[in-house]
Amino acid sequence: MIRRLLALFQRDQLDREFDQELESHLAMLVDENVRRGMSPNEARRAARMRLGPASLKDQHRDTRGLPGLETIWLDLRFAFRLIARERWFSAAAIAALALGIGANAAGFTIVNAVFLRGLPFEDGERLYVVSWQNRSGRRVNTAYAELQDWRAETRRFAGLAGYRYATLSIADDSALPEQVDGAWLTANAFALLAQQPMLGRAFLDGDERAGASPVVVIGDALWQRRYGGDPAVIGKTVRVNGQPSTIIGVMPAGMKFPDQAEIWGPFVPTDGERERDVRPLRVFGRLNDEAERREAQAEMSAIGRRLIDAFPDATKDLTGVRVETFTERYIGGMGRPMFYTVMGAVSFVLLIACANVANLLLSRSAYRARELAVRSALGATRFRVVRQLLLESSVLAFIGGGIGLVLAAAAVRAFAAAMEGTLPYWIVFSVDYTVFAYVAGICAFTAILFGLAPAIHISHIETNDALKEGGRGQTGGRGVRRFSSGMVIAELALTIVLLVGAGQLMRSFATLYAADLGIDVNGLMTMRVHLQDDRYRTAEERRAFFDRLEPRLAAIAGVEAAAVTNGVPPLDGGERLLETERTAQAPGTQPVFVGTVTITPRFFDVLGVRLLRGRNFDDRDGAPGTETVIINDRLASRFFPGEEPIGKRLRFTQREPPPGKAPEIWRTIVGVTPLVKHGSNADSYINAVVYIPYRQEAPRSASLLVRSALPVSSVMGAVRREVQAIDPDQPVLSIQTVAQLLEQDRWWYRTWASLFGTLAFIALTLSAIGLYGLVAYAVSQRTQEIGVRVALGADRGRVRWLILGGTMRQVALGLAIGFAIAVPLALGRVLPGGLEDMTPFDPVAVAGIVAILVGVSVAACLAPVRRATRVDPVVALRAE
Amino acid sequence: MGEDRSEILQGTLDLMVLKTLDAMGPLHGFGVARRIEQLSDDALRVNQGTIYLCLIRLVQKRWIKAEWGTSENNRKAKFYSITKSGRKQLAAEAENWERVAGVIGRLLTLRGEQ
Numbered sequence: 001m002i003r004r005l006l007a008l009f010q011r012d013q014l015d016r017e018f019d020q021e022l023e024s025h026l027a028m029l030v031d032e033n034v035r036r037g038m039s040p041n042e043a044r045r046a047a048r049m050r051l052g053p054a055s056l057k058d059q060h061r062d063t064r065g066l067p068g069l070e071t072i073w074l075d076l077r078f079a080f081r082l083i084a085r086e087r088w089f090s091a092a093a094i095a096a097l098a099l100g101i102g103a104n105a106a107g108f109t110i111v112n113a114v115f116l117r118g119l120p121f122e123d124g125e126r127l128y129v130v131s132w133q134n135r136s137g138r139r140v141n142t143a144y145a146e147l148q149d150w151r152a153e154t155r156r157f158a159g160l161a162g163y164r165y166a167t168l169s170i171a172d173d174s175a176l177p178e179q180v181d182g183a184w185l186t187a188n189a190f191a192l193l194a195q196q197p198m199l200g201r202a203f204l205d206g207d208e209r210a211g212a213s214p215v216v217v218i219g220d221a222l223w224q225r226r227y228g229g230d231p232a233v234i235g236k237t238v239r240v241n242g243q244p245s246t247i248i249g250v251m252p253a254g255m256k257f258p259d260q261a262e263i264w265g266p267f268v269p270t271d272g273e274r275e276r277d278v279r280p281l282r283v284f285g286r287l288n289d290e291a292e293r294r295e296a297q298a299e300m301s302a303i304g305r306r307l308i309d310a311f312p313d314a315t316k317d318l319t320g321v322r323v324e325t326f327t328e329r330y331i332g333g334m335g336r337p338m339f340y341t342v343m344g345a346v347s348f349v350l351l352i353a354c355a356n357v358a359n360l361l362l363s364r365s366a367y368r369a370r371e372l373a374v375r376s377a378l379g380a381t382r383f384r385v386v387r388q389l390l391l392e393s394s395v396l397a398f399i400g401g402g403i404g405l406v407l408a409a410a411a412v413r414a415f416a417a418a419m420e421g422t423l424p425y426w427i428v429f430s431v432d433y434t435v436f437a438y439v440a441g442i443c444a445f446t447a448i449l450f451g452l453a454p455a456i457h458i459s460h461i462e463t464n465d466a467l468k469e470g471g472r473g474q475t476g477g478r479g480v481r482r483f484s485s486g487m488v489i490a491e492l493a494l495t496i497v498l499l500v501g502a503g504q505l506m507r508s509f510a511t512l513y514a515a516d517l518g519i520d521v522n523g524l525m526t527m528r529v530h531l532q533d534d535r536y537r538t539a540e541e542r543r544a545f546f547d548r549l550e551p552r553l554a555a556i557a558g559v560e561a562a563a564v565t566n567g568v569p570p571l572d573g574g575e576r577l578l579e580t581e582r583t584a585q586a587p588g589t590q591p592v593f594v595g596t597v598t599i600t601p602r603f604f605d606v607l608g609v610r611l612l613r614g615r616n617f618d619d620r621d622g623a624p625g626t627e628t629v630i631i632n633d634r635l636a637s638r639f640f641p642g643e644e645p646i647g648k649r650l651r652f653t654q655r656e657p658p659p660g661k662a663p664e665i666w667r668t669i670v671g672v673t674p675l676v677k678h679g680s681n682a683d684s685y686i687n688a689v690v691y692i693p694y695r696q697e698a699p700r701s702a703s704l705l706v707r708s709a710l711p712v713s714s715v716m717g718a719v720r721r722e723v724q725a726i727d728p729d730q731p732v733l734s735i736q737t738v739a740q741l742l743e744q745d746r747w748w749y750r751t752w753a754s755l756f757g758t759l760a761f762i763a764l765t766l767s768a769i770g771l772y773g774l775v776a777y778a779v780s781q782r783t784q785e786i787g788v789r790v791a792l793g794a795d796r797g798r799v800r801w802l803i804l805g806g807t808m809r810q811v812a813l814g815l816a817i818g819f820a821i822a823v824p825l826a827l828g829r830v831l832p833g834g835l836e837d838m839t840p841f842d843p844v845a846v847a848g849i850v851a852i853l854v855g856v857s858v859a860a861c862l863a864p865v866r867r868a869t870r871v872d873p874v875v876a877l878r879a880e
Numbered sequence: 881m882g883e884d885r886s887e888i889l890q891g892t893l894d895l896m897v898l899k900t901l902d903a904m905g906p907l908h909g910f911g912v913a914r915r916i917e918q919l920s921d922d923a924l925r926v927n928q929g930t931i932y933l934c935l936i937r938l939v940q941k942r943w944i945k946a947e948w949g950t951s952e953n954n955r956k957a958k959f960y961s962i963t964k965s966g967r968k969q970l971a972a973e974a975e976n977w978e979r980v981a982g983v984i985g986r987l988l989t990l991r992g993e994q
Contacts, residue, residue, distance in 0.1 A: 004940070017958070021909060021932065024957040028910040029928070031953065052929025064936045 097400025
């Protein structure tokens with residue numbers, strides 16, 4: 001067996017050896033014959049006859065090798081030669097395949113990164129998030145004591161740990177104080193993640209005991225940035241939120257659990273956090289080796305029920321425990337349908353590409369018919385012919401796939417760059433082995449998909465007819481035409497669905513883009529401050545800070561106006577349920593979510609917004625007894641249609657207020673503003689906003705809004721100076737212009753819109769090319785008919801119109817069927833992102849699509865028709 | 881039916897080649913073909929070329945082995961010689977034939993008696 005395989009590789013050498021053997025044999029025979037008395041020529045001839053037929057060499061090769069494999073190799077070589085010879089055809093097919101498979105590979109890479117891969121830890125797919133669930137289905141954090149209970153009782157989890165996001169300010173002599181994202185972890189967290197530090201050590205149980213000396217572990221980025229990668233950082237002291245802590249370890253680059261964390265500290269619960277109804281922690285765990293997710297879920301649900309029964313007061317709103325993957329916890333929701341849509345879209349593109357190539361192959365069938373007939377005549381079975389054709393399509397598919405993979409890699413990189421910062425850090429878009437395997441599978445699949453039908457059809461061609469001179473046989477027959485038309489209709493339908501979908505998305509985006517912010521963004525800048533819990537415990541202290549800050553900001557040279565808010569347009573400061581005096585009394589009306597923005601009085605000045613009615617806030621608003629709000633006109637028209645809103649009252653409420661809680665205060669409306677954009681269109685409220693004076697609710701996290709003609713850096717420096725004049729340890733973060741903020745807000749939509757736009761464009765291009773090819777071919781097939789008509793005296797122009805008309809009718813039919821399928825599909829779908837005010841059926845887009853496709857068909861007709869009618873009818877009649 | 885015949889023919893040819901090589905020692909292809917013709921009194925005049933198909937089969941089955949060498953009239957030729965397993969195969973085949981021949985023989989004499 002092995003010898004046979006080896007014989008394949010040493011083919012040429014073995015052939016030569018055998019030749020030599022035969023030569024010697026022949027020579028010996030000749031000698032003998034000459035000795036017998038024959039003349040040299042006779043001797044030769046007689047010797048050759050004795051030796052045997054010319055097929056001896058082939059028989060020898062077959063006997064010593066593996067004939068099956070050899071023929072496959074031969075076919076492959078033939079396929080390559082064929083592809084090289086028909087350059088345009090191959091290029092068209094490979095291009096189509098590269099686009100189709102490439103798009104698919106890119107889509108799969110994205111889906112793989114988000115859904116199939118786990119966290120970048122050892123056995124990351126065994127890590128699960130465990131959370132309480134409350135009556136509205138929302139997830140709820142866990143209390144410290146509850147975590148201890150869970151840890152004690154679980155058998156399925158090898159361990160459970162808690163974490164809590166934090167924004168920490170760090171200060172020491174190494175650099176300016178800064179605020180970084182970080183997390184408080186229970187001591188076992190690092191061990192559970194199986195994450196070792198690069199330097200130093202991770203937490204030990206002793207670190208989370210009350211009274212233990214404070215320690216922190218820092219991340220690689222922070223280590224490089226602040227300490228220059230100095231290994232002596234271990235043991236250094238740094239003030240974390242004012243508290244001196246020792247750096248005990250450094251985590252390697254890429255470790256940012258749970259999300260963009262740069263520093264970790266042990267979670268040491270305060271007395272308040274030891275209470276059962278205080279829930280600061282999120283919990284994750286690692287499954288035991290033998291445990292399965294289902295069992296873990298069942299177990300945790302049971303444990304949860306026990307705790308609910310045991311501590312009814314603390315677990316009032318809770319209904320159960322949920323165990324889910326990190327992906328489900330952080331992506332599920334809007335992400336999932338979006339990604340499925342992407343996979344659907346790229347599959348469409350692939351199908352369109354396959355339809356194209358199938359048509360291409362079919363249109364070439366006439367050309368191949370004769371060659372294949374010869375093969376059949378020489379004894380090739382139908383199986384062999386089909387196999388050879390499939391091999392050819394496989395070669396095309398794999399070449400196209402290879403190029404497609406390269407394209408996909410580039411596309412994925414661009415996509416990852418665009419998505420930077422919006423997804424959890426552990427989602428890495430990269431082309432890995434899974435993707436390779438997937439692409440290989442797709443290549444094989446598409447090879448069969450677009451190769452099989454033409455292959456079977458071609459192999460059916462009657463040998464006789466095809467061999468006949470000028471024989472078209474069945475190659476131009478109705479079967480082929482119907483199949484091709486079917487393909488084109490399918491292509492059109494798929495393209496139309498894709499285009500309609502993309503069109504919807506892009507138009508919505510255009511609306512978004514054009515949406516008036518309501519303000520002038522020129523020279524408008526914003527910076528963030530975050531007041532730490534421990535230094536600004538009460539609302540009073542926070543208020544005092546902003547009281548002192550605002551005038552200082554306004555006094556900076558070059559600053560035209562300044563204010564403080566927690567909702568810089570286009571963002572908001574949160575959403576709450578609203579009810580008015582009327583709706584509170586009317587039975588059956590549900591409170592509605594509206595946006596809330598907390599502001600200082602000069603907010604509208606900075607933005608350049610003028611109130612429509614009523615008055616602005618002054619320094620008294622928000623003090624007890626003066627609970628006032630300003631609303632925007634959207635809210636006014638929604639809640640107070642046709643009446644004067646000034647003086648009316650509203651209040652915020654909750655869906656299920658906990659019993660015993662004091663009812664919310666009524667607030668009086670004092671002013672109405674025009675629409676300023678707060679919150680994205682995807683939010684559940686309808687851009688109705690309530691402005692709250694900061695005196696009423698001083699925010700902890702706020703943005704400083706400054707309008708100035710000065711460059712950004714000098715403004716930043718000046719602002720920071722003023723802030724630190726009030727509080728030296730208070731950092732100021734992330735200065736940007738409001739224009740930049742607006743761009744960021746649009747990123748999500750812009751990326752998805754351009755993704756779909758690109759796919760739709762690819763689909764349209766492929767369809768147009770396919771349509772062109774098909775129509776051109778169909779017309780060229782009718783060359784004989786055209787020749788006959790012209791020979792019989794028909795007017796050339798008339799003939800042209802005839803052909804054109806015929807083709808157009810076909811295309812129209814195709815489009816009609818395409819739309820009939822596509823439109824209900826498009827109408828029925830809900831686009832992810834929940835964009836409201838979207839016309840599901842956009843006549844402009846539809847008209848555009850139809851125009852393009854019709855235009856392409858006409859263009860495809862023109863050249864061949866012109867050529868056909870110009871040809872001398874006699875030649876046309878005789879032509880194949 | 882045709883296949884059966886070629887198989888039988890193959891098997892017989894194998895046996896003859898093995899026997900030839902066993903009796904005559906290493907031979908080249910021409911020599912083997914000539915020898916078989918002589919032994920069978922020219923009754924088996926196969927295409928001399930088919931010898932090589934048989935030879936390559938036997939080489940693959942490791943019953944004979946091949947080596948390049950020079951012939952009597954100074955031509956380069958491949959010489960084939962029987963191997964140990966070839967000899968074993970030969971003995972087994974020969975025994976088989978004898979048995980078959982004996983049975984047939986007895987059958988034939990039986991008919992005669994009747």
